[in-house]
Amino acid sequence: MPPRLIFFRACRSLAVRTRSSITPSQPRILQVASRRGFADEKSPKPATGPNQDVLGSVSQEAADVGKVTGEEEPDLSQGTPVQEILKRDQEGQEKAPEVIKEEMDKKVADPTSIANHVALRQMENIAAGGELSDTVELGHKYELPDLPLPPDGNLKYRYDPVVSQVTNLLMKDGKKSVAQRNMSYILNYLRTAPPPSTNPARPLVPGSPPASHLPLNPALYLTVAVDSVAPLLRIRALKGAAGGGNSLQIPVPLGLRQRRRQAFQWILDAANKKKSRGSGKGQFAQRVAEELISVVEGRSTAWDRRNLVHRAGTTARANLNYRVHRKK
C-alpha cells in the first residue's frame, strides 16, 4: 500500500516559523512527551541538552506573554499548528498554499483537540443526568496507578517474601510446582488447626499478634513461626587460628533472609524426623505444618538449636576482634 499523502502535514513542516531550531516530524506528540511530568508536574525538569534552552515557538511565546499579562493563554499541550501562526500573520495567510487556505475556510474543529474532548465529556455528563457546569476531568483510558506503588507491585516480588522464600526451601529436585502445592497445603493446615497456645518461656518475635489471630492469617502465622526461631548469628570456625591446630569460633551476624533460611532448615530437619500418620501426597506438608505449630507453641527442637547457637555466640564474642594476619 502506498503511503497516504497528507497535504496538511507536509505543509506544516514547510511553514514559516519565527523561531524553531529543530523541526520535529510530529510536533504534537513530541510536545506532549517532552512536557509530561511523571512524578511531579508542577516543577518542570531543568533543560539539559544544548538545544533545549532556546526560546519557545509562537504559542509558547504567546503563553508566556499571556501568563504575564493575565490574558488568555494558548494550550501548550497541543503543539503549534500552522493555522495559529497564520492567524496572526496577514501576509502569511495570503501566501499560504491552497490546501491550507481551504482548510482554514472550512473552520472544522480538530476532533482530537482537548476542547473537543471536554465538550464530549460534558455531553456525557448531561446524558448521565448531570449539569453542564460539572467539572470535567480528562482521565486516562487505563487509570494511572496509585503512587507510591505497593510493595508487591513489582512483578518479581509480588508474593509475600517469607512465603516465596519458604516455598523455595521446600523444593526438592527443582520441582517448584510440588513445593507450591505443599506450601498451599501448609497454609491451609495452619488455617484450619486450632489456635496455638503459646509458651511464655519461648517468647515469640516482638510485635507478633495474639495467638488467636494467627490461624486466619496463615502467611503471618508462618512468618511468626520462622522469625521466632531465627538465629541472630552463626559461628564461623577459623581453622588453626586458636593455636595448636584448634579452630577459633567467631560469631558472624546474619542477614534477614539468612536467618529465616537457617530457621526453616531446622524446622525442616525436625519435620523430616517425624513419622507420617496418614497416607497420600500431603503427608510431608502436614508434618511441616505440625512442626510450625509446635514452634509457635514452644515445643520444637528448633528452639534448642537456636539457643545453642546463641550461647556459642556469647562464649565466642571475645573473638570478635580477631584479625587475620597475613604474611607479606
Place this chain on the structure above:
Amino acid sequence: MASSGCWKCLARPSGSLTSQLALRTPGVSAAFSTTTARAALPIKAKKPSQARPALKAKGSKTLRIKKKAPAKPSGKPPMPGERKAMRKRIVLSNTNALEVPMMDFNEHMVADPTMAGKVVALPGEVVDSLRAVEAFKVNQGWGLFRKPALLLREESAVLGQKMVAAEKNKEAVRLVIDGERGSGKSLMLLHALSAAFLRGWIVLSIPEAQDLCNASTEYAPLPGTNPTIYTQNVYTANFLAQIQKSNSVLQTLHVTKSHNLPIPLPEKTTLARLCELGARDPDISWPIFQAFWAEITGPARPPVLFTLDSLSFTMGLSAYRSASYELIHAHDLALVQHFVTYLSGEKPLPNGGAILGATSRSHAPVSASLELALKQALEKQQHGEIMTKKDPYGKKYDTRAEDKLKSVEVLKLKGLSKVEARGLMEYWAQSGLLRSRVDERLVTEKWALAGNGIVGEIERGVLRMRI
C-alpha cells in the same frame, strides 16, 4: 533372565551348564565328529582355592564399614485402615472461620433465578443426608468454612426449574452435566441432591462410577441371564445402606407389592426396613434392590432422583473379566445397567424425577461416544440441528454407549458470571479466608485469571493460596 538351555533347541532344555561349557571349550569336541558334545566328559570345576588366591595377608587391616541398622519405629504404628480413613476423612467445619449470616437453603430457592449469586447455608438434616450419600468430596474445600454452604448459580436455577417441572408433570429429567475441569459439575449434582432432599424426593446416588467399574469390588454372574449380567453384591448392600440412611421419607412408606424374595417379608414392612435387610446380607442385596425399585416406582410414591458422577467410566469396557477372560462391558454390570436404562429413557419414571449424570474432566477415561453424544446434544439444543458427524474411520466408538446416549439432554456449565463470582468472594471474605477488599477490580482480576470465571480456578487462586 537368559535360560540356561540352548536357545535354538527350546524343546529340549540342556541338563546343566557344564554341557554348554563343553561345547565352547576348544579341543574337547572332536574336529570331525557327529557325536554330540554331551558324550564328552564334563570338565571338572576348578577348585575355589586355585581360582581365588588369598587376597588378605595375615594380620593386615581391611576397611570395614558397618551397615547402619534401620531405625526402629517409635510409637504405635497406625492400625489397619486408619491411614486410608485419614485420607478419606471429610471435615465439614473450621472453627477458626468466622460465622457468616446467610439464609438456609429451602425448597423455594431451588428454582428461583433471582437467587443467582447468593450463597446459602445447607440445613443440618440435608448435610447429614448428603454426608450419607458421600456427596461431599475430599478436595472440595468444605473444611475451610464454619459450615457447608452452596453458591446458587444461574445454571442451578435452570436445573431446579427442570426438576420442579418434572415433579409437577410426573416426567423424568434425563440430563448429563458437562463442563470444563473445575467448572462445578459435582457441586451441581450436590445442588440437585440437596434440592431433592428438601422437596421430599427419594434419592439414590452413586458418588463415583469408578468404584463400580474398576474391578475393586466383588462381582458375580446373575444366574439365568443371557447375555450374562454381573451383580456387585457388596457394593449394592452398601448402596442400600446409604439409601436407607439418607432418605428419611422411607420410614413412612410401606411395602405394597408382593415380591419373590429369598427371605420372608413381614407385612407392613417399611421401605427403610427393606433397605436395611438388603444392606445386612450382600447375597440377597440385588433382589432386594430390585424389589425396592419396584416399590418406589409404584403408584403414589414421591419422585426419584438417581445420580451418578464420572459418567465416562460407565461408557465403555469395565476392568472386570468374564469367565472366558474377556473384559466385561460396563453395561453388563447390573447396577450400571439399571442406571443407564433409565438415563436413556427406555423405562419411564411413573412418579417423575430426574436421572442425572455428571462427567469428570480430571481423572476419567475419554469415551469417544460420550463426547460425541454430548456435542451433538448440545448442538441440537442450541441450533436445532446436529452439525458434528461421527468420524467414519473412528474405531474408538462404543455402540452400546451410543445407543443409550441418543436422547439425553446436556447441561453445559460455563464459568461463573461476575455477579456470582462476587457473591462467592464476598462470602469468602466474610468467612475471614480472603484477606482483601472485594471490589470490582479484584473480582474482575480473579475472574479473568480463572479462565473467565471457572469456579475451581477462582478458588485455587484466591482461597487455596496456591501461587
